[in-house]
Amino acid sequence: MIFLARYGFGIHSDNQEIHRLNHLIYMDIKLYVATINELKELLQLTGTFSRDIKMVFGIEKCKTLSIAKGKLKMRNFITDDDDDTMEAMNKDEIYRFLGHMQSKQIKHAQMKQKLGKEHLHRIKSILKIKLNRKITIKAINTYATPVLTFSFGIVKWTPTDLENLQTKTTALLTRYRFQHPRAAKERLTLPHQMGGRGLIHITRLHGKQVRLLQTYFLNKQVTSPLHAAIVKADDRYTPLDLVRANENELATDEEYNNIKRQWSQKPYTADIRMISANNM
Numbered sequence: 001m002i003f004l005a006r007y008g009f010g011i012h013s014d015n016q017e018i019h020r021l022n023h024l025i026y027m028d029i030k031l032y033v034a035t036i037n038e039l040k041e042l043l044q045l046t047g048t049f050s051r052d053i054k055m056v057f058g059i060e061k062c063k064t065l066s067i068a069k070g071k072l073k074m075r076n077f078i079t080d081d082d083d084d085t086m087e088a089m090n091k092d093e094i095y096r097f098l099g100h101m102q103s104k105q106i107k108h109a110q111m112k113q114k115l116g117k118e119h120l121h122r123i124k125s126i127l128k129i130k131l132n133r134k135i136t137i138k139a140i141n142t143y144a145t146p147v148l149t150f151s152f153g154i155v156k157w158t159p160t161d162l163e164n165l166q167t168k169t170t171a172l173l174t175r176y177r178f179q180h181p182r183a184a185k186e187r188l189t190l191p192h193q194m195g196g197r198g199l200i201h202i203t204r205l206h207g208k209q210v211r212l213l214q215t216y217f218l219n220k221q222v223t224s225p226l227h228a229a230i231v232k233a234d235d236r237y238t239p240l241d242l243v244r245a246n247e248n249e250l251a252t253d254e255e256y257n258n259i260k261r262q263w264s265q266k267p268y269t270a271d272i273r274m275i276s277a278n279n280m
Contacts, residue, residue, distance in 0.1 A: 007020070007022040007033060007034075007038050007041065007042055008020040008021050008022030008023075008032045008033060008034070008038075009021050009022070009032035009033070009034060010034070011229045011230070011233050013229070013232045013233045013235075018228075018229045018232055018233065019225055019226055019228075019229030019230075021226070022042065023042070024097075028097060029046065030097065031043070031046065039064075059086060062086050063086060063087050063088065063089050063095070064086050064087070064088050064089065065088070065089045065103070065104065066088060067104050073088075074088045074090065089103070091103075094107055094110075099150065100151070100154060100155070101114075106154065106155065108155050108156045111151060111155045112155060112157065112161055115147055115148055115151055115155070116148075116161075116165050116168075118147050119144055119145070119147045119148055119165065119169075120165075120168055120169070120172065122140075122143055122144035122147060123140055123144045123169060123172050123173075124172060124176075126139045126140055126143065126144065127172065127173070127176035127178060128176070133178070133197070136178060137197055137198050137199050138198075140199060140200075141198070141199065141200045145200050145202070145205065148165075148202060148205075148206075149205065149209060152205070152206045152209035152210060152213075152239075153209055153210050153213040153238070153239055153240055154238065154239070155239070156238075156239050157206055157239070159203065162202050162203040162206055163203060165202055166201065166202045166203060169199075169202070170185060170188065173188075189201035189204075210239060210240060213240055214240050214242065214245040217230060217231050217240065217242055217245070218231065218242070218245060230242065231243070231245075
């Protein structure tokens with residue numbers, strides 16, 4: 001709808017507005033405006049659309065988040081319909097949108113703590129059942145790891161964060177007697193076809209997911225003005241860092257082969273003895 005183009009929040013690059021964003025709809029709806037008058041007009045449009053499709057626009061469930069010069073401002077908003085009041089969020093309040101805790105920005109530290117805790121909790125639940133080794137690995141890959149996957153490219157995970165989580169995962173496997181303390185760690189996360197046990201490595205998964213998202217945005221910018229604006233404006237604002245994303249860097253590396261080489265160069269270990277014992 002062309003008439004909506006005059007509303008919303010401007011995405012800037014090099015001090016120039018390159019796109020205007022006025023709403024996001026994924027089950028819930030977020031409206032972006034520059035002034036109170038714009039908010040009134042967009043709410044009227046949203047209310048009209050909701051009534052047309054026989055839905056109720058619940059003002060009582062809505063709140064406002066006002067940011068002026070990077071700081072939160074407490075501004076309650078009174079609608080024109082029945083004088084309903086839309087309360088303002090305070091500086092300590094957060095809300096969830098697409099599973100991510102946000103205020104004026106995503107709460108990265110809280111999200112990492114919450115997701116890491118849930119990831120390890122699910123692994124514990126799987127290991128307590130004492131399934132066979134193949135099914136246990138599959139269960140971890142399909143039930144525990146996806147808790148983290150949806151945050152990759154959005155939440156700012158550092159290499160240290162991911163390695164610590166991988167270390168805690170390996171420690172849990174050892175604690176529940178799934179992994180021998182002296183077993184080669186390299187074999188644990190190698191694919192089955194390379195002689196490994198097939199556990200998804202969190203750090204490598206994060207890198208792959210980021211590259212896939214970068215590829216998506218780089219390809220989508222050709223046909224979508226919004227994606228083109230995001231690519232141009234994302235200068236270290238997100239983990240994707242789309243300004244510096246280079247399609248030549250998206251190719252798969254030889255990391256698996258290097259890990260297999262490191263494993264093969266190790267001396268005879270408890271991992272080999274355990275395999276022999278299991279085959280007897």
